[in-house]
Amino acid sequence: PKAPVRGLIFDRNGVPMARNVPSYTLEIVPDQVSNMDELLDELGKLVKLTEYDLKLFHRDLKRHARFDTIVLRSQLTDSEAARFAVNRYRFEGVELRARLERNYPLKESAAHVVGYVGRISSRDLERIDKNQYRGIDFLGKTGIEAYYEEILRGKSGFDQIETNAHGRVVRTISSTPSVPGKNIYLAIDSKLQLIAEQALAGYRGSVVAIKPDTGEILAFASTPSFDPNAFVYGISNTDYAALRDSPDTPLLNRALRGRYAPGSTIKPFMGLTGLKFKQSPAKKVFCPGFYTLTKGGHRFRCWKRHGHGAMDVHDAIVQSCDVYFYDLAHHLGIDAMHDSLKPFGFGVKTGIDLAGESAALMPSKKWKREARDQSWYPGETVIAGIGQGYVLSTPLQLASATAVLANDGLRMKPHLLLAQEDPLSAEKTLNPPVALGNVIENQQDIPLIHQ
DSSP: OBOOOOOOEEOTTSOEEEEEEEEEEEEEOGGGOSOHHHHHHHHTTTSOOOHHHHHHHHHHHHHSOTTSOEEEEEEEOHHHHHHHHHTGGGOTTEEEEEEEEEEOTTTTTTHHHHOOEEEOOHHHHTTSOGGGGTTOOEEEOSHHHHHTHHHHHOBOBEEEEEEOTTSOEEEEEEEEOOBOOOEEEESOOHHHHHHHHHHTTTSOEEEEEEOTTTOBEEEEEEESOOOGGGGTTOOOHHHHHHHHHOTTOTTSOHHHHOOBOOGGGGHHHHHHHHHHTTOOTTOOEEESSEEOSSTTOOOEEOSSTTOOEEEOHHHHHHHTOHHHHHHHHHHHOHHHHHHHHGGGTTTSOOOOSSTTOOOOBOOOHHHHHHHHSOOOOHHHHHHHTTTOTTOBBOHHHHHHHHHHHHTTTEEEOOBOEEEEEOTTTOOEEEOOOOEEEEOOSOGGGHHHHHO
């Protein structure tokens, strides 16, 4: 088998985010080796062979046919390659080859978006079509690399060859060339991505930027991040444990899976819901700095201790008055809020082209009864009105919902793929935007919320 060249990944401006770079590998055909242990001992005197290298090799030895070529060591230095080359005659069944290695030039930047490739594991073998991976040792594990694996992978070619008793190639009988994978252009602007990540430096957080009229994701930052290059040939147990057990959870894609209380960012949507249910935009609610459901009952505090005074919906959004939205939520009820905010994407997956997205949570009476076997309480409705309590959102959901408001209620499906490119013909195929419908019934209410 002849492995295809994996497709490249670029940002919207052609900046490479995943590329293939030449690298020396040491490879063995087990069928041509009489004493494997002796061979490995002798090779270890010429090139550095770690316990991890040997562990992976012995694992692959069990998995592959004896006439298959198995990689013993990747990323040899020039001096290691030279040392083996002059001693090549001593090692039957061992070859030094130049292969293309996956490399991520932006390193930590956009690592959660691009993802990484890794060696095909025994678990991978249970789910993939082995015929499609003849001669291929790597596949996409996370991010875009995994989601668009079939596009990026390409198709293996084959040489039918005749060898002598020592495994030397005598002649090639027939040859079928491999088909390279397609290149991918993402909607990400790598410069904007870097600005977002620099703004988050030192913090755990996320920034998502979307073009409202198309749903294109321009920035998708999650910090802290990690260097995907460490995963290509297998990260050591020590290094992986450090990432996995870090209190900063750098492997967590916060933009996609982080579930946070949206807080006051939910108030424009609440204001729009109030207008939908015929609450007059001129209606004023007096804010003394707190809200109670019953006279002398529990006080739900406003952020402004001494209150805002009389607030209509415009002023309540401008000044982020909690009391106005406590009162609005109480009169709407949690089920009306759930049904009105869900079309914006709260509590549902956006459908972005990345695996593992969280739906987060927009609660309802039914949800609490099924999930907690408990009744819903009025006080829980009150705090849901300012995006607290059980209400949870991912940064992606919140950015997408805000884009719907900006786009006059037309909801576009968020997406990262901008275009595919055939590397042979250089022909590009654009990924068209997908409209999911208009979610604002009363268009006349939109200008007030925009204002």
